[in-house]
Amino acid sequence: MGVSANNLGVRAGEDWLFRELDLAVAEGECLALTGSNGSGKSTLLRCLYGTQRPTEGQVRIFGQAPDERVPEFRRLASVLMDDSALFDELSPRQHLELLTRSYPGSPEADQELFASAGLDARMDVPAGKLSAGQRRRLLLLGAIARPHQLLLLDEPERALDAAGREWLVELVRAAKSRGAVVVVASHHLALVEDVADWTVDL
Ligand SMILES: Nc1ncnc2c1ncn2[C@@H]1O[C@H](COP(=O)(O)OP(=O)(O)OP(=O)(O)O)[C@@H](O)[C@H]1O
Numbered sequence: 001m002g003v004s005a006n007n008l009g010v011r012a013g014e015d016w017l018f019r020e021l022d023l024a025v026a027e028g029e030c031l032a033l034t035g036s037n038g039s040g041k042s043t044l045l046r047c048l049y050g051t052q053r054p055t056e057g058q059v060r061i062f063g064q065a066p067d068e069r070v071p072e073f074r075r076l077a078s079v080l081m082d083d084s085a086l087f088d089e090l091s092p093r094q095h096l097e098l099l100t101r102s103y104p105g106s107p108e109a110d111q112e113l114f115a116s117a118g119l120d121a122r123m124d125v126p127a128g129k130l131s132a133g134q135r136r137r138l139l140l141l142g143a144i145a146r147p148h149q150l151l152l153l154d155e156p157e158r159a160l161d162a163a164g165r166e167w168l169v170e171l172v173r174a175a176k177s178r179g180a181v182v183v184v185a186s187h188h189l190a191l192v193e194d195v196a197d198w199t200v201d202l
Contacts (some may be wrong), residue, residue, distance in 0.1 A: 003061055005023040008022070009021065009054060029181060030181075030197055032199045033185040039202040044200075075147055076150055077150040078150070079153075080142075080143040080156055089126050095138060113144065117138070119141070132159040133160050136156075137167075140168065149181065151183070156186065157186060168191065169188075172195050
């Protein structure tokens with residue numbers, strides 16, 4: 001199993017954000033996390049990435065306990081979280097070069113991918129000068145272009161226009177067809193209804 005969780009729970013003060021949650025997401029499948037603001041979607045993603053310890057229960061990512069300090073785990077999981085950031089002074093091209101250097105042989109880190117994101121005319125503009133949606137596209141590309149078997153995405157549709165949202169849906173479909181597991185917190189209906197195999201409503 002790609003991602004599994006047994007009896008997972010996180011308590012926030014007196015209340016439980018979620019409890020007795022069991023997950024089983026196989027390779028090539030997408031799990032969508034839905035729910036209102038503050039319902040615990042980002043918290044659950046952090047538990048899957050190992051940056052937050054659940055109050056109870058256990059997570060396994062391809063058989064391992066998630067721990068971003070472990071290099072093997074970092075090669076397994078790629079994330080776009082609330083706090084994901086770009087290097088403002090580096091252009092998309094320089095971000096691409098950095099990725100290629102950090103992950104030699106990564107098949108996804110190619111110029112074609114940047115063209116598909118509509119960033120090809122902005123390849124040499126410092127990221128700090130890109131629009132919010134363009135920055136979001138670059139962040140998404142950064143997550144996709146790293147080697148991964150698990151993709152964790154926290155509201156990736158934020159700041160994207162209609163074309164960007166369609167592009168995002170295609171990115172997630174492509175990740176699934178490569179056999180990756182995708183877990184995405186999202187309010188984007190096309191992603192939740194048409195692409196996700198499972199939904200957990202928190
Ligand atoms: N261990 C904890 N102890 C206390 N409070 C916590 C704990 N973990 C999470 N919370 C709180 O629970 C709430 C859940 O927030 P979270 O960001 O996970 O929700 P979300 O569904 O992603 O929200 P949004 O849709 O607004 O992004 C927050 O108010 C957070 O501060």
